Amino acid sequence: MPTALVIGAGIGGLAAAIGLQNAGYHVAVHERAADLKPLGAGLSLWSNAVQALRALNAAARIETEAEPIETMVLATRQGRALLGPRRVTSAEGVSAYLVTRALLQSALQAALGGDAIHLDSELVDVAQDDERATARFADGSTASADLIVIANGIWSPQATALIGNAPRHCGYGGVFALSDPVDHPQSARRVAEYWGDRERFGLCDIGGGRRYWFYIVDQRPGAAAIGHDDCLARASDGWPDGIVQTVAATTADRLIAFDCHARAAPRRLGVGRILCVGDAAHAMEPNLGQGACQAPEDAVALSVAAQRESPEHVVSAVEAMRLKRVRSFVIQSRRGRYGTHAPVMVQHWVRATLSAIPAAIHDRAIGSAHLMPDYR
Numbered sequence: 001m002p003t004a005l006v007i008g009a010g011i012g013g014l015a016a017a018i019g020l021q022n023a024g025y026h027v028a029v030h031e032r033a034a035d036l037k038p039l040g041a042g043l044s045l046w047s048n049a050v051q052a053l054r055a056l057n058a059a060a061r062i063e064t065e066a067e068p069i070e071t072m073v074l075a076t077r078q079g080r081a082l083l084g085p086r087r088v089t090s091a092e093g094v095s096a097y098l099v100t101r102a103l104l105q106s107a108l109q110a111a112l113g114g115d116a117i118h119l120d121s122e123l124v125d126v127a128q129d130d131e132r133a134t135a136r137f138a139d140g141s142t143a144s145a146d147l148i149v150i151a152n153g154i155w156s157p158q159a160t161a162l163i164g165n166a167p168r169h170c171g172y173g174g175v176f177a178l179s180d181p182v183d184h185p186q187s188a189r190r191v192a193e194y195w196g197d198r199e200r201f202g203l204c205d206i207g208g209g210r211r212y213w214f215y216i217v218d219q220r221p222g223a224a225a226i227g228h229d230d231c232l233a234r235a236s237d238g239w240p241d242g243i244v245q246t247v248a249a250t251t252a253d254r255l256i257a258f259d260c261h262a263r264a265a266p267r268r269l270g271v272g273r274i275l276c277v278g279d280a281a282h283a284m285e286p287n288l289g290q291g292a293c294q295a296p297e298d299a300v301a302l303s304v305a306a307q308r309e310s311p312e313h314v315v316s317a318v319e320a321m322r323l324k325r326v327r328s329f330v331i332q333s334r335r336g337r338y339g340t341h342a343p344v345m346v347q348h349w350v351r352a353t354l355s356a357i358p359a360a361i362h363d364r365a366i367g368s369a370h371l372m373p374d375y376r
């Protein structure tokens with residue numbers, strides 16, 4: 001039986017491990033954390049990710065427990081629509097969902113099975129020769145396998161050393177959170193984003209009247225976190241109805257601050273027997289909501305390659321299937337910043353262009369992003 005080590009038990013690592021198990025590999029996942037606490041707030045899982053989770057046999061809980069997304073809208077701070085409201089069409093009968101990270105993480109863990117995960121196991125470095133790839137851990141131990149998958153997130157020094165696209169600051173950051181039920185009539189099953197000048201709010205209905213929301217603003221690296229009172233004051237300053245009520249329905253301890261970083265579009269995904277997946281390979285700006293969605297797609301391509309190829313050819317096979325698509329998402333998600341985080345003239349041009357493009361063209365572009373390629 002071929003063997004693989006997967007480094008990191010986030011969405012990317014768990015999905016990759018499931019894909020390899022399905023391909024008949026014996027897999028050990030090494031996670032630095034001492035336990036797998038559900039971290040973070042919500043995530044949009046567009047239909048391409050749900051198709052990928054189905055292909056991994058890991059979609060059932062998402063499709064029964066998560067809130068489907070039915071409409072999306074992009075509007076100005078004054079509430080003028082720039083894109084939509086449009087129905088989120090399901091690709092090949094598969095819906096999109098708004099999930100909590102906790103649900104996605106636990107669905108993936110259950111699909112993998114607990115025995116495969118080694119906690120408190122921090123990778124220090126990797127090496128390889130013609131026969132094997134070897135990982136060295138912080139406790140001094142080593143492990144070898146036919147294949148190593150690096151899935152330890154955007155800050156992975158091993159991925160940077162291997163494929164080179166070091167993370168950089170995006171010029172903005174902010175807070176995100178899950179609210180309690182909001183005391184305000186709201187559109188169910190809707191994802192909305194509102195653009196101001198160098199700041200924006202997003203509101204996503206997550207079911208039961210609760211919302212996953214975010215506030216993003218231009219900021220320097222390491223800027224002080226935005227507190228709840230400050231966020232509430234900003235939300236009260238002329239944004240569309242529903243935003244201030246949502247912030248008010250969120251306790252201060254739920255706010256999660258983030259400073260946005262992303263990797264440049266990768267030129268490769270691995271070398272020899274060592275493959276990078278998820279944010280380690282292609283951390284992107286959060287402007288398309290596709291960062292985590294691309295990880296299950298990586299896993300499907302990996303699974304197909306692992307079934308078809310011998311271990312030393314898996315990396316090049318995955319690269320052939322995935323590189324063009326992930327590069328395109330990284331590049332487009334970077335462009336997505338220009339509607340807000342840019343000089344006002346550029347913002348106006350982007351917004352005018354978005355409004356002028358016929359709905360059919362938007363639908364075609366979004367439809368192809370939300371359709372997982374056939375990797376078989």
Ligand SMILES: Cc1cc2nc3c(=O)[nH]c(=O)nc-3n(C[C@H](O)[C@H](O)[C@H](O)COP(=O)(O)OP(=O)(O)OC[C@H]3O[C@@H](n4cnc5c(N)ncnc54)[C@H](O)[C@@H]3O)c2cc1C
Pocket residue numbers: 007008009010011012013030031032033042043044045121122123124151152153154176214258260277278279280283284286289290291292293294295
């Ligand atoms: C504000 C914001 C909003 C977002 N919204 C969306 C969205 O709506 N939809 C979407 O699809 N994506 C979204 N994303 C992107 C998404 O969060 C990421 O793409 C995704 O979580 C990356 O998963 P990952 O498993 O690759 O990395 P991570 O989640 O970072 O997991 C890496 C794992 O590796 C472990 N690790 C780190 N170093 C080591 C080591 N040396 N040894 C062993 N283990 C290690 C870590 O502890 C962690 O468990 C958003 C991102 C941001 C910042």
